[in-house]
Amino acid sequence: MGAYALVEVVFLASSLLLGLLVLRDGPLGVTALAIGLAVPTVLAAGLAILITVRRGNGPRIDLGLRFSWRDVGIGLAFGFGGLVLTIPASVIYASLLGPDRATSSVGEVFAGLSSGVAGALVVFVIVVFLAPVCEEIVYRGLLWGALERHGAGRWVAFGLTTLLFALAHFEFSRTPLLAVIAIPIGLARVVTGGLTASIVAHQINNLLPGIALLLMLLGVVPS
Numbered sequence: 001m002g003a004y005a006l007v008e009v010v011f012l013a014s015s016l017l018l019g020l021l022v023l024r025d026g027p028l029g030v031t032a033l034a035i036g037l038a039v040p041t042v043l044a045a046g047l048a049i050l051i052t053v054r055r056g057n058g059p060r061i062d063l064g065l066r067f068s069w070r071d072v073g074i075g076l077a078f079g080f081g082g083l084v085l086t087i088p089a090s091v092i093y094a095s096l097l098g099p100d101r102a103t104s105s106v107g108e109v110f111a112g113l114s115s116g117v118a119g120a121l122v123v124f125v126i127v128v129f130l131a132p133v134c135e136e137i138v139y140r141g142l143l144w145g146a147l148e149r150h151g152a153g154r155w156v157a158f159g160l161t162t163l164l165f166a167l168a169h170f171e172f173s174r175t176p177l178l179a180v181i182a183i184p185i186g187l188a189r190v191v192t193g194g195l196t197a198s199i200v201a202h203q204i205n206n207l208l209p210g211i212a213l214l215l216m217l218l219g220v221v222p223s
Contacts (some may be wrong), residue, residue, distance in 0.1 A: 045134035063141035079204025082184025132202035
């Protein structure tokens with residue numbers, strides 16, 4: 001748990017530092033902004049892996065970070081199956097609170113911006129592929145493993161990581177929706193006992209928002 005707390009501190013401190021640099025230097029281009037947003041998450045995940053290598057049993061044991069095609073298939077099943085839950089939940093949430101309250105912070109950051117193909121693809125890759133890997137390493141990897149080592153069963157770990165994942169985005173108007181979104185992702189970890197399935201499920205969950213963001217930056221759809 002101490003390792004998880006340290007990783008969160010590094011994430012928050014690097015996010016704050018980068019935010020201050022952005023405010024000082026003025027508006028950034030889409031690519032630079034996307035990379036800046038990705039850096040804190042990458043640092044947090046990298047630190048989590050480093051801790052398991054230097055102080056633990058390695059990422060395979062401590063994080064459940066092991067690859068199998070079976071887990072990929074299960075992750076795809078929970079990812080696409082979870083859309084049956086998360087898409088209606090998003091629509092209902094937007095109808096209750098308004099579309100502005102249901103918009104993600106990433107969407108708000110890039111609202112009104114445009115980019116060429118290269119920049120838009122960088123954002124797409126970060127949102128759909130990189131961010132889910134890093135977030136899963138921290139929450140359903142490091143935190144989940146820490147809870148289990150402290151005697152928590154998999155369902156307790158599922159519940160607590162789902163809650164903390166939703167809260168840790170600091171998008172408090174969207175916290176209930178984020179908790180719903182995290183359910184199929186966490187269930188993928190419960191079923192397989194490993195991180196690959198939850199990473200894949202998370203990537204599938206981010207696919208539609210990633211495509212929408214890509215099209216928005218290219219000017220195909222309005223922001």
